Amino acid sequence: LYRPKVPHPPGPKGLPVVGNVLDMPSVHPWETITKWGRTWGDIVYVNLLGQPMVFLNSVKAANDLLEKKSLIYSDRPSLPMACDLVHADWMIGLHRFGDEHRAMRKLAHSFMGTRAIAERFAPFVEQETARFLKMLLRKPDDFAGLIRRTAGAIILRVTYGYSPWESGDPLVELVDKVMLHFSIMTAPKAFLVDIFPILKYIPAWFPGARFKRLAAEYAPGFVAVAEVPMTYVKEQMSEGTAGPSFVSGFLEDGDLTPEKEDVVKCAAGSMYAGGADTTVSSVMTFFLAMTLYPDAQKKAQDEIDALIGSDRLPVLKDRDRLPYVNALVKEVYRWHPIAPLGLPHTLSQDDVHDGYFIPKGTIVVANIWGFLHDPDAYKDPAHFNPDRFMGSKPETDPVDVVFGFGRRICPGRYLAEQSVWLSCAMTLAAFSISKAVRPDGSVIEPEVDFSSEIISHAKPFQCAISPRSKSAEAIVLGIQ
Numbered sequence: 001l002y003r004p005k006v007p008h009p010p011g012p013k014g015l016p017v018v019g020n021v022l023d024m025p026s027v028h029p030w031e032t033i034t035k036w037g038r039t040w041g042d043i044v045y046v047n048l049l050g051q052p053m054v055f056l057n058s059v060k061a062a063n064d065l066l067e068k069k070s071l072i073y074s075d076r077p078s079l080p081m082a083c084d085l086v087h088a089d090w091m092i093g094l095h096r097f098g099d100e101h102r103a104m105r106k107l108a109h110s111f112m113g114t115r116a117i118a119e120r121f122a123p124f125v126e127q128e129t130a131r132f133l134k135m136l137l138r139k140p141d142d143f144a145g146l147i148r149r150t151a152g153a154i155i156l157r158v159t160y161g162y163s164p165w166e167s168g169d170p171l172v173e174l175v176d177k178v179m180l181h182f183s184i185m186t187a188p189k190a191f192l193v194d195i196f197p198i199l200k201y202i203p204a205w206f207p208g209a210r211f212k213r214l215a216a217e218y219a220p221g222f223v224a225v226a227e228v229p230m231t232y233v234k235e236q237m238s239e240g241t242a243g244p245s246f247v248s249g250f251l252e253d254g255d256l257t258p259e260k261e262d263v264v265k266c267a268a269g270s271m272y273a274g275g276a277d278t279t280v281s282s283v284m285t286f287f288l289a290m291t292l293y294p295d296a297q298k299k300a301q302d303e304i305d306a307l308i309g310s311d312r313l314p315v316l317k318d319r320d321r322l323p324y325v326n327a328l329v330k331e332v333y334r335w336h337p338i339a340p341l342g343l344p345h346t347l348s349q350d351d352v353h354d355g356y357f358i359p360k361g362t363i364v365v366a367n368i369w370g371f372l373h374d375p376d377a378y379k380d381p382a383h384f385n386p387d388r389f390m391g392s393k394p395e396t397d398p399v400d401v402v403f404g405f406g407r408r409i410c411p412g413r414y415l416a417e418q419s420v421w422l423s424c425a426m427t428l429a430a431f432s433i434s435k436a437v438r439p440d441g442s443v444i445e446p447e448v449d450f451s452s453e454i455i456s457h458a459k460p461f462q463c464a465i466s467p468r469s470k471s472a473e474a475i476v477l478g479i480q
């Protein structure tokens with residue numbers, strides 16, 4: 001039968017066998033992919049050691065493939081290290097597309113899948129964020145640790161009814177370790193076994209099989225992150241002391257089968273892991289931006305003073321009343337999206353799109369950073385400027401893309417939006433953030449750089465954090 005040859009989408013020409021491996025930088029790959037977009041167009045095709053990959057360089061291309069054709073563009077890559085050796089693929093984010101994934105997402109959706117449902121969490125988010133301010137007053141230099149603890153506290157409270165300790169909490173530390181390993185394992189072709197899957201069968205003592213020993217080291221954390229908090233809820237329930245939570249709500253159901261309990265455990269563990277490291281990155285970016293852009297900070301504080309007053313802290317109900325603060329939070333998401341390349345999707349059957357052939361198994365990556373730094377959509381994109389979202393012709397809302405696409409869109413987005421907004425608004429109301437100063441009076445310029453992992457973080461930086469006024473300090477001291 002005659003079949004006309006349909007070409008792959010255009011892309012940089014690679015070398016025989018290894019393909020484009022040498023073209024793919026490990027530092028800030030989104031910048032190179034954006035350049036490829038300028039040369040090759042919205043859909044760029046590359047081959048990494050025989051693995052076809054497609055990079056989407058416009059919101060339209062991401063919507064056309066990942067939203068409109070989401071039935072076939074919603075699988076995840078099979079990662080031999082993460083999935084076959086560490087067995088981390090019980091997590092929603094790594095789980096193959098199909099009935100189990102759908103069942104976990106359904107549970108997560110019923111728990112936090114709409115803005116209205118997520119609003120039930122407002123009291124927890126407000127209480128934990130207010131506690132964050134109180135701890136920040138005492139330990140301003142530990143702002144990074146306190147941001148991490150607060151994200152952990154919010155997700156652990158809503159998912160398991162667990163309140164972590166102020167520092168050194170075992171569950172916060174456990175999930176941090178697990179997410180570090182998650183980042184390492186999800187870097188493209190991070191381990192030899194990801195390039196040559198057959199290697200998963202060699203014994204751990206074999207020369208070059210370091211990945212096997214690492215897999216054995218990582219695996220228990222991925223079991224514990226699902227089991228330990230689940231056991232905690234069960235113990236609390238048997239003692240009659242369990243607070244309301246996602247897990248206790250389901251465990252109270254008399255008809256719970258062991259299979260359904262397993263789905264609850266995996267969905268809960270996925271939310272706990274997904275919520276631990278993500279909002280942290282956005283709030284750190286907020287602190288960095290406030291250190292560097294005092295005018296934006298002052299404008300937001302003036303708005304809070306004028307519209308909320310200085311005798312109380314903003315709460316989630318104030319969101320619609322603070323347009324500049326809202327614009328500033330949007331700019332935090334845009335300036336540095338926490339997942340610059342989202343999470344990779346995988347195509348589950350051959351597709352022909354716009355005259356190009358994309359084979360089954362292609363890894364499809366949305367260049368979210370590129371969308372949000374496109375000079376045609378955002379004027380002077382490297383500059384942190386909340387005003388771009390004000391006025392009668394605001395630039396496009398980054399929230400439309402930062403949480404991903406289609407049937408894989410972030411299930412925690414409404415909780416995330418609440419947490420990030422409140423951390424920014426409450427911090428702005430109570431504190432002033434500026435560049436740190438050395439004992440000799442010289443100013444410490446923070447380095448503006450972000451890590452290149454799948455969840456990208458601002459590199460550690462210093463800033464000075466102090467209460468804005470005596471009355472702000474008194475309000476923070478009065479927090480319970």
Ligand code: HEM
Pocket residue numbers: 092093094095105155270271272274275276278279282338339342343344345402403404405406407408409410411412413415416417420
């Ligand atoms: C600023 C905060 C956050 C951002 C920007 C963010 C962004 C994302 C993105 C881009 C994806 C990949 C979507 C795709 O594949 O197209 C994702 C997936 C996911 N997120 Fe979030 N996220 C955030 C916070 C959270 C929180 C707080 C939770 C948990 C409560 C969470 C849980 C998850 C899970 C479980 C997945 C995997 C979904 C799947 O594969 O079906 N995220 N997120």
